[in-house]
Amino acid sequence: MSLADRHDVVLFDLDGVVYLGPQPVPGAAEGIAALRAGGTRVAFVTNNAARTPRSVAEHLVQLGVEAGEEDVITSAQAGARLLAEHLPAGATVLVVGAESLRQEVLAQGLVPVESADDRPAGVIQGYDPTLAWPRLNEAAHAVQRGALWVATNTDSNRPTDRGLVPGHGTAVAAVRAAVDVDPLVAGKPSPPLLQEAVRRTGATRPVFVGDRLDTDVAGAVAAGMPSVLVLSGSHGRRQLLAAPPGQRPDHLARDLRGLLQPARDVELSDGTASCAGVEVSEVAGALAVPAGLDPEQQLAAVWAAAALAWRAADAGRQLDVAAVLAATPDVP
Secondary structure, eight states: OOSGGGOSEEEEEOBTTTEETTEEOTTHHHHHHHHHHTTOEEEEEESOOSSOHHHHHHHHHHTTOOOOGGGEEEHHHHHHHHHHHHSOTTOEEEEESOHHHHHHHHHTTOEEESOGGGOOSEEEEOOOTTOOHHHHHHHHHHHHTTOEEEESOOOSEEEETTEEEEOTHHHHHHHHTTSSSOOEEOSTTSSHHHHHHHHHHTOSSEEEEESOIIIIIHHHHHHTOOEEEESSSSOOHHHHHTOOTTSOOSEEESSGGGGGSOOOOEEEETTEEEETTEEEEEETTEEEOOSSOOHHHHHHHHHHHHHHHHHHHHTTOOOBOHHHHHHOTTOO
């Protein structure tokens, strides 16, 4: 049984999992096609509120991934619903974001306005690549006057094909510097986005696939669903080995094609952990890993080592992982 067979819907993060900016992650399109061919339903989840589900789906199709707008769930959708759950129908909302966010606010029966002087009942702030500083001023003024503040996400950075760039969280932090409240957050790691994905897909046994521990895995934990960390984006083995409680994935894969393989389960005993026939042991406060491992065995070693490192950390001990890193050069 493959890892995907354990679930009725696979929810994919996009940046770092399916694509990196304009470029596809190698093997992603083929992996998703194989999942669908095997009867697995898939959907795509993004913290990016600047793009409509249709534009995201069109981008995926250009990369060779079959997708319709009904397969895409955005933080704009989750943020607009979050507002609607707290405000009466017809309430006014200052939209600080792209047109896609404004359209989702309208779809929830709320009325967008342009200025804090309109005395909006709410403010919703989402990523906008053309953001101008005066819009942040309007948001701060409205929140200072008592408007309910929702942020679609608070990602500090986002991956691109050229490397990391500042994320929407930097704009949220700019407004937060001028107000005395924190926003309600719709996107990962807060639960509303993944809850929206479950609602829209009707999933009963979902799994979420992401490349970041602090947003993707933490979001899945907060939403009460299992997660898969793929090593094709932001976080790798170093971050995995040091992952705190609440940011520890249930499964590990090199990329999303790992869902087509059996799950890598770890067997823990006193001082050792084994995965796929590879045993890692704790010796004098350090982790020991066999030499001469092939790339797949290296991935198994990292996963086994993570289990030991987490157990030690929970007991107040920090293990030396230098040998793990030295023995697994083919794992990101």
